[in-house]
Amino acid sequence: MRSVEMDKKDSSGLLNALRVAERGAARSGEKPNLELVLECAGKDVGTPSLKALWQDAAEFRIKDDKLYQALCDRAQWRMSNVIGVDHMLHGHVVGHALVRAAEGGHAQAVMRLRRALGELDCSVLTPRFLAFALLNAVEGGKYEIVQEILRTTNLPMIALMGFELCKAKGGAYPFVRARLTTEWIKSIVKVKSQLPAATHVLESEKLKLQALNSDEETVHKATRACYQTYCIWRCLLIAVSNGNGAVVQELLTKRDESNACPTDSKTVPIAKVPPEVAELLQIRDGLAETFSKLAMKIAAKLGRDTILYTLYHSVENTSALSSDSNDEGKLWRCTSRSQLGVWELFMEVPVLLMELETSYQNTKELQQLMRPYHYIKPIIPQRMKLNIQLKVLVDIQPNYIEMTIGINHVRLTVDNQIWEERRTGHFPTFVSLTITPVTPTMTSVSMTASSSNMAMKVGVAEQIRVSVHGSLKAAPTAGFGIQFGKSTVSKIDGKPWRMEQLPASGDRGGKFNWNLSNLQGQSFDRWNPMLLETKKSIWQFGKRAPINPLLVLPFGTNGGVNFSGTEFDDTLSWRFPKELENTDALFNIEGVVHTTYITQDAFWETRMVPFELQVQQKLEPCGDPMGADKKKKKKKQLK
Structure with missing residues (x-):
């Protein structure tokens, strides 16, 4: 008995014929000649x-x-007239050629074969082969083919395609199998069992x-709406598992x-909807919800974060990724402005779309790659x-112009945090900011001494101890007396952020770095935060009791960062x-933000997002140099 592999090997002639027809159409600019293609398809389809696939058709x-x-x-x-041949073509021959053309991504051949197969709208072979052509195009990530099939297929035909996919053994074409894991296939089988009973009939x-x-x-x-949902989501699962974002969007x-x-x-009140219709809707x-959850699980496990974000907002009916630049601007925003001696930077980005820097999950002491x-x-x-705000001081001297930049404030928050018992949400762990002049005629650059800025405020709390002791003549063993004592307890209040100032590459600018650190000066290890499970660590992430992490983490009420230049005055x-x-002098401002997410059961990840902007500053008197000198003098006097 011949095997599928032998039949697939014999079909190589059809694939070669499709390539020749596609190249010929590209060279001539005309429709592809499909006579040899259909001849080879006629031989293959009899294997x-x-x-x-076609013997059970009514014809x-x-x-x-x-x-x-x-009628047939x-x-x-x-169909023969559309293809341009002088003999009768059969639906299973054209359908098989369409499936193999979709698999190979032959767009010109697909367009002509799809149009021809559409003429056979009285046969079950049309939705059957269309369904497999779409499934194979999705499997191969052939965006143009998927777009063409979906564009030329109406919703009633999509329902028929879903019905045929549901009936197909294994849910795939014999030559090309769109495979999923066993667990996901079982989930699809469960979904199929929920579909209502249906049949196809010939009408008009x-x-x-x-x-x-x-x-x-x-x-x-x-x-029909149920089977449309099944067909579309069945293909979506394949596109998600293969990471084909454009196909997912289509x-x-x-x-x-x-x-x-x-x-x-939809045009009548809900109370008047027939019970059968309400049950089917x-x-x-339920099908859409089950499929969407499964698709998002697949995307999460395989690290398809962009697709996961698109699926989530599509299901929630909110704006997500789109080809429209205006929508992208709302999704990812990074702007700057300069006025009155102040530079201000704004950036807003979904956490899920930030680049994954490092991640780890430890389950039963085995590293798992799937999240x-x-x-x-x-x-x-x-x-x-x-939000970063920089203060600018331009001082005009007789022989040169001096420009000084300092930090006004740095504010970093993560919105929509979910503070649950076993999850802390993303919180910032490292911020870097580099400022470099683009103007080539700079003469020198200088910076204040790099400092850790780990200021320790030591307070003294007094405690008075009072004890009474005495003795009685009648009872020598009993007595009373009064003692006074005084002791001091030191309180240390430290900042969780450690600031460093470093020269930028090329010695033309400088860099500000802020690292999350503990009171002992130990920087947060975002590559392996579980190493912080020590008694000296003020976080003890792995050992933390299931309480609100805001009571433990050194952040504000929303888990973010908010400090000003009075704390970091370099x-x-x-x-x-x-x-x-x-x-006008042009300055390049670039940096990176790292955020970390930790759970109690040993899962963590660190994400990062870079940014780069340019700001213009007019070299004219700006700021308050006298005020700055007064502050410096006052600071020296205090020392």
Whole structure:
């Protein structure tokens, strides 16, 4: 008995014919010549592994129905006219050629074969081969093919395709299998069991999907909606597992079209919706919910964060990734402004779209590469917001221009945090800011001494001890007396952020670094935060009791960072030639923000997002140099 592998090997002639036809169409600019393609497809489709796909069609089983046979003959002649051949073509031959063309990404051949197969709208072979063509195109990440098939396929045909996919053994074409893990396949089988009973009927010489035991059109529409949902989400699972973001977006667009399709049940009050229709719509919503959860689990486990973010906001009906630049601007914002001697930087970005720097999960002392969805789910709606304000001082001297930049404030928060017992959410652990002048005529750069800024405020608390002791003549063993004592207890109040100032590359600028540290000066190890499980650590992440982490972590009420230049008063200074007075100097500001997410059961990850902006500053008197000198003098006097 011949095997599938042998049949696949024999089909190499069809693949070569498709490549030749596609190249010929590209060179000539005309439609592809598919005669050799269909000849090879006719030979392949007769192999044992493919016969089961088309032998049960009505045109092969019902020979006595002359009206139906005449209808099929007319449709097949229309297919021949579209292809441009002078003999009758059969649906299974054209369908098989379409599946293999979609698999290989031959766009011109797919367009012509898809149009031809659409003429055979009275046969079950059309939705069957269309479904497999779409599934194989999704599996291969052929975005243009997926777009073409979805664009030329209406929703009733999508429902028929879902019905055929549901019936197919193994849910895939014999030659190309869109495989998922065993666990995910079991989940799909469970979903299939929820689909309502349906059958296809011939109405007005066209095949339609209808409910099995009903004559109501509203019930038929609701049944078709269930199978449309199944077809689209079945393909979405394949696209998500393969990481094909563009294909996912195209399928979600088709899903939105299906959901927006008007039905009779949407035009009447809910109380008047027939019970059968309400039950079917509930099944459809349940299918969509089950599939969406499964798709997001797959995306989370395989690290498809961009796709996960798109799926989440698509399900929640909120704005997510889009080809529209305006939507992207709302999604990821990074701007700056300069006025009145103050530079201000704003950045807002979804945490899930930040680059994953490092991650680890320890389950039973084994490193797992796949992330459980319940760890990633809390951070999907979170957004990181950064606001840095710099103060600028421009001092015009007789022979040069001196420009000084200091920190006014740094504020970093993560919105939509979910502070649960076993999750702390993302919190900032490292911030870096580099400032470099683009103007090439700078003469020198200087900075204040690098300092750790680990200020320790030591307070004295007095405690008075009073004891009474005495003795009585009648009872020498009993007595009383009075003693006074005084002791001091030191209180240490330290800042959790350690600041460093370093020269930038090229010695043209400077860099500010802020590291999260403990009172002993130990920097937070974002590559392995579990090493901080020590008695000296003020966090003790791995040993923390299941309480609100805000009571333990050294942050504000929302787990963010907020400090000002009074805490970190280091500055950067440049000198420019005198002739640049009243001209605009261009500065490049770049940096990176790292945030970390830790759970009690030994899962953690650190994400990072870089940013880069340019700011113009006019070299004219700006700021308050006298005020700055007064502050310096006052500081020296205090020392």
